Amino acid sequence: MKIDPRCVHCLLSRVHYQAMLLTDDTDTINRAVMAGLDALHRTYRQGEPAARISTAVHRSAYRAMGDRDPYREKKKLSRRLAVELMPLARSLVGDEVSEEHFRRAVVAATIGNTLDFGVDGFDVNEQHFEAEFRRLFDGGLDVDDTGRLIHLLDDVVYIADNSGEVLLDTLVLEQIRGMGGKVTLVVRGAPMLNDATIEDVEIHGIEAQVDRVLTTGSNAIGVCLDEAPSELVEAFEGASLIISKGMANYETMSEYGYRPIAYLLRTKCQAVADDMGLDTDMLVAKLVEQ
Amino acid sequence: MKIDPRCVHCLLSRVHYQAMLLTDDTDTINRAVMAGLDALHRTYRQGEPAARISTAVHRSAYRAMGDRDPYREKKKLSRRLAVELMPLARSLVGDEVSEEHFRRAVVAATIGNTLDFGVDGFDVNEQHFEAEFRRLFDGGLDVDDTGRLIHLLDDVVYIADNSGEVLLDTLVLEQIRGMGGKVTLVVRGAPMLNDATIEDVEIHGIEAQVDRVLTTGSNAIGVCLDEAPSELVEAFEGASLIISKGMANYETMSEYGYRPIAYLLRTKCQAVADDMGLDTDMLVAKLVEQ
Numbered sequence: 001m002k003i004d005p006r007c008v009h010c011l012l013s014r015v016h017y018q019a020m021l022l023t024d025d026t027d028t029i030n031r032a033v034m035a036g037l038d039a040l041h042r043t044y045r046q047g048e049p050a051a052r053i054s055t056a057v058h059r060s061a062y063r064a065m066g067d068r069d070p071y072r073e074k075k076k077l078s079r080r081l082a083v084e085l086m087p088l089a090r091s092l093v094g095d096e097v098s099e100e101h102f103r104r105a106v107v108a109a110t111i112g113n114t115l116d117f118g119v120d121g122f123d124v125n126e127q128h129f130e131a132e133f134r135r136l137f138d139g140g141l142d143v144d145d146t147g148r149l150i151h152l153l154d155d156v157v158y159i160a161d162n163s164g165e166v167l168l169d170t171l172v173l174e175q176i177r178g179m180g181g182k183v184t185l186v187v188r189g190a191p192m193l194n195d196a197t198i199e200d201v202e203i204h205g206i207e208a209q210v211d212r213v214l215t216t217g218s219n220a221i222g223v224c225l226d227e228a229p230s231e232l233v234e235a236f237e238g239a240s241l242i243i244s245k246g247m248a249n250y251e252t253m254s255e256y257g258y259r260p261i262a263y264l265l266r267t268k269c270q271a272v273a274d275d276m277g278l279d280t281d282m283l284v285a286k287l288v289e290q
Numbered sequence: 291m292k293i294d295p296r297c298v299h300c301l302l303s304r305v306h307y308q309a310m311l312l313t314d315d316t317d318t319i320n321r322a323v324m325a326g327l328d329a330l331h332r333t334y335r336q337g338e339p340a341a342r343i344s345t346a347v348h349r350s351a352y353r354a355m356g357d358r359d360p361y362r363e364k365k366k367l368s369r370r371l372a373v374e375l376m377p378l379a380r381s382l383v384g385d386e387v388s389e390e391h392f393r394r395a396v397v398a399a400t401i402g403n404t405l406d407f408g409v410d411g412f413d414v415n416e417q418h419f420e421a422e423f424r425r426l427f428d429g430g431l432d433v434d435d436t437g438r439l440i441h442l443l444d445d446v447v448y449i450a451d452n453s454g455e456v457l458l459d460t461l462v463l464e465q466i467r468g469m470g471g472k473v474t475l476v477v478r479g480a481p482m483l484n485d486a487t488i489e490d491v492e493i494h495g496i497e498a499q500v501d502r503v504l505t506t507g508s509n510a511i512g513v514c515l516d517e518a519p520s521e522l523v524e525a526f527e528g529a530s531l532i533i534s535k536g537m538a539n540y541e542t543m544s545e546y547g548y549r550p551i552a553y554l555l556r557t558k559c560q561a562v563a564d565d566m567g568l569d570t571d572m573l574v575a576k577l578v579e580q
Binding site for chain 1: 295296298299300301302303305306309316317319320322323324327328330331334336
């Protein structure tokens, strides 16, 4: 996906937001914003891949803040919320393995993609998240290609998105493995925003539920192939299906042409929704085969 | 008022918003955003007056769009809303002239400052504006220095803010003139955002309700003294009271030190609210004498 003019202010709004998460020191906040502004000014060109620019912006801002992890507390909160939600999510999905249960697991995991912070107008409302989860589950998927995924699950590479959310992803991983499929789970190589890293896999004990865990090899937004370990590139090339979770992974994976690939996400911003030909606030499980 | 780090993304969000008002041509929108980004990158420094930066950003964006007036239709809408509101506003203020009626007129005019577009999360909801007006009028001013203004009304310079809003300002001007005071009304020298210009004065026939109309001499955000006609500078120096309406005028007039000055505004953003030591969404009539 290419950068959209509306990404400009959104990116700088996220830089400001994450600086405020880290500190109330005006100088540090200002340094982060100026570094983000500088990187954006240096890299922003129409037609440029969105994630190349957002990676440059966030890395500059992180460096200006001393490379600390401003989302640390937000990630803890997301993990806690996810743990609290799991009994409800599991009861809604059910224990059996079938096409219908797979679909329900995808719905639950895709709702998990709303466990996000810092996207304009899309912060988690802790108090009402369980009720919101039920409401979204009842509404189901707005784009539902799950029926076409069923026969592609032999050897799946599953690219996780956010902390917390990755726990809900395990409902889908269980279905895939229950049907005899292999799963390679991919998380970010180092902290970036509230993205899931190997720390999340360890905290939730997810290693035991997959065949292999790989990382993207860096803290780039989404997946940057230039920075990815060769095992990951080989896994993409050999997969029966890549499942890409969330908007940042969509932004990058949509640039590479791997097929078949399924995008599971909530369309949280207009730029991504437009690029997918969809509306905002949709729950999406979209397969791209050609 | 000095620039705040959070102004960075807000300014670029306004640039994008106004480009979208003007056109759906992606190239033009992109040119405007890039011009705004470039100007912001060139001018943004901690400690710099906010309006100096926002003027540079908006002028660059306007130039990139061919200097058209993207808020033209929004201004027409604001004027229509203001005309529709006037009977209600007038009935709430009443016909007499007194300290209490002056206070009510200030409340109505300050609510008029909510007739604004393009400020993040603060767009006018046309359908419910009359009900909102009543609700805000009943709530009254959160900062009310109107009692201290009464003895300062001999020779008032009144700096208008937005289209539409300026019609509600006439309720205050009537009170001042009813008490025997003189009024110099100041509007923007050329179109900028949805600010009132001489066109608004003419459309509503406001010349007849004041002693003199001056302009700021340019399309600078707020009042830029370097670009102001000498009559305006003399009027500021000779005034018994300057009344400065809205946030942009606050941002600039708070840099100059004219006293006494009264700020009538709704605190629509955190940066201005912080600078005034207030909360957001307050209705404010604040006198600064020292």
